Amino acid sequence: MDIEPFTLERWFAAHEHEADIMLAESGIRSLSASRFDLDVGKLGYVIPTNGDPSFRAEIAARYGRDQDEVVFTCGTQEANFLAFLSLLNEGDHAVVVTPTYQSLHAVPDSLGTVTRVELTPPEWSLDPDAIAEAMRPETTLVVVNNPNNPTGKYHSEETMNAVYELAADRGVYLLCDEVYRMLADDPIPPVASMGPYGISTTSLTKAYGLAGLRFGWLAGPPEVVSTINHWKDYTTISPSPFGQHVAKQAIDAENEILAENRGLAREHKAETHSVLETHGLDWYDPVGVNGFVTVPDGFATGRSFCERFLREESVVLAPGDAFGVSDRFRIGFGLAREELNEGLSRLDSFLSRHE
Structure with missing residues (x-):
């Protein structure tokens, strides 16, 4: 059995530990263990x-x-x-x-x-x-x-x-x-x-x-x-x-958990879309907590954009070539509110500098 390297997981392994913010997280923010009998x-x-x-x-x-x-x-x-x-x-x-x-x-x-x-x-x-x-x-x-x-x-x-x-x-x-x-x-x-x-x-x-x-x-x-x-x-x-x-x-408890998580996803999606729209970036209105976003002008590929953003702002996004699409990047908006707000603030600042 011969299998190719897992591009996305290798990208995360190389960068997410040292970065300040993981803005490519693909799930909703983690619940506290204190909610459950352990x-x-x-x-x-x-x-x-x-x-x-x-x-x-x-x-x-x-x-x-x-x-x-x-x-x-x-x-x-x-x-x-x-x-x-x-x-x-x-x-x-x-x-x-x-x-x-x-x-x-x-x-x-x-x-x-x-x-x-x-x-x-x-x-x-x-x-x-x-x-x-x-x-x-x-x-x-x-x-x-x-x-x-x-x-x-x-x-x-x-x-x-x-x-x-x-x-x-x-x-x-x-x-x-x-x-x-x-x-x-x-x-x-x-x-x-x-x-x-x-x-x-x-x-x-x-x-x-x-x-x-x-x-x-x-x-x-x-x-x-x-x-x-x-x-x-x-x-x-x-x-x-x-x-x-x-x-x-x-x-x-899934009715309570899912209602809470769906509400968070809706709110965070709207906030993320607002930042992207301000800078002329496009995505398909997503279900879930991932968006696949067009690369800004001035960047050849999603990877070059993600590398520059990581280097300047210490924030991880996911390059689109990890999914076989080189001119996009994936953003995750399911993370906790304070972390999302900080990540979006750094993205807004970065995009403003490079317009």
Whole structure:
């Protein structure tokens, strides 16, 4: 298995520790641990190792599935990774909608072959016919991220139903990374609820503000989940008992948590848009907490812009080439208010100096 370096994560690893502000954070600001009961009791394995059955049943009901069609994972990243290991072998083919988080195309490409279907600015719309044209006889999987990272595009229920139907008609699974779904004011139904070929992955990281739990899950057809459980024996074995303990409380309190987080995302998006608009920068109105912004005049690429901004203001943004789009950068507006205000102030000052 040969896989390319993870461009975005290497950028963060090189710069976020020393910078004053992380203005490329991709999730909502973290909740305080003091909101939860933290006494998990004994720190043993979760038994059974795919997660507490009653909790899995509660999560499965959201997708119209049963407990054996859900597996708890270490965040969405592990859920996606295990799905790819389970569904792709040498000679298999996947169709991946891009731009997107690199692992969603790099891991499938390391296991089989990938054809990318590109979203195009300014609307970043998804054309189901383009997916149909990209599919081959050996296609086993279609991969979509909805809402999309980095663009913030939220593909409609009609579009996702159309993609599901064309995949299912060919006996192909549709995997949708839905980690930002619950930040939408009116979330569309998850892909795993659309039928036997639908697979949904998500976590409590981006929408709930609980990245440190590393708690996520996959919901999908029983034959896929069964294979994933075999692969999981070779990765994390079981979810963290601490993560599962707090995750149960977060799900019990999710109406309160999500209302709070959605309100914060709306307010922060408006404040961020105001600064960008002042300087003539453009983005697609995003769902979630990420915006994919045009590069200002005078900068050749998103990377050169991000490097200069980091050097002068000690603030990290994400260069668009980490998503395969060199003339954009990603900004995250989900962080805590004081940090966002300071980051936007430095961005405003920097842009003013270089106009």
